[in-house]
Amino acid sequence: MKTKEICLRGLMIALVTVSTMVLQIPVSATNGYIHLGDSMILLISVFFGWRYGMVAGGVGAALADLLSGYAHWAPFTLIIKGVMGLLVGKIAHYTPAEKHFFGLRNLAGSVVGIVWMIIGYYFGGAVLQKSFTVALTSIPENLVQGGAGFVIFLVVGYAFYKAKIYKYVSAK
Template identity: 70%
Template sequence: MKMTTKEMCIQGLLVALVTVSTMIFQIPVSATQGYIHLGDSMILLISVFFGAKYGMVAGGVGSGLADLLSGYAHWAPFTFIIKGIMGYLIGKIASFSEKDERFFTSRNMLGAVIGIVWMVFGYFIGGGILKSSFAVAAVSIPENLVQGFAGFAIFLVVGLAFHRAKIYKFVLSR
């Protein structure tokens, strides 16, 4: 599948958006040896407004880069896969389109929740592999849920603002 120059530029900007939003505000969490950040909210928004392909690349590459640049290189391969699949799942389930210009649909909300649940499960598996103990990795589940649903709350607020500003007219004209 061939991408136009415009599509490559949009994809690059979305990757940068996820990377920067993940790195700009980090709260370290000792139980996960990771951090809480704003990047998940961007993955949710990108996946709903731009679809699975953009969500997958922005989520995987952007989050993986943030891990590499933030000193969490040991998590980067896991993050690349986990966040890439997260963006893909959300984009495939979400229903935002030119015909249905509504942000608050059951499919968009379901996609977001499934994406977050996948992220928590993925980091549980990744943590179990890295720590050689799934019992130890289970300790990270509550913090990952907090991270995911904090991102969901930001997603709702920003998504509402985008919807009221009719930002979808600009996004869908890409």
């Protein structure tokens, strides 16, 4: 691994961690919180690919859980957000040569990633709460979290597209 890749991964992990921690809205049904970190996982996965999305999503979000007092969620978050970044990055297709952000694959990949996140936290909640029925209460809050992350992803992604930022940020 090159020094540039190590630095980029570290910065992306920090970006996910900070964006997850900067605004946290506690949710009693999930014993978790709604945050902005998902939008960064989506952006990183689309612009930089699955390897960056998987590492930044999993490690960054798990670190945020650890640092925010939600250590009981950290192992689940590591896997759920890591797989989220993997799925989005594998499905999405963005290259600077195409200069195309709002493609079907980018949008579909993001939706698949969010759906995975909701399903993953449902099963994680079922394990922690020892009840699949009680874990159902997490779905609405995770829908809100995923929806907000998707909207922020679209807004920031469009700004990146209009500013031609893809010339400078793409690592693919």
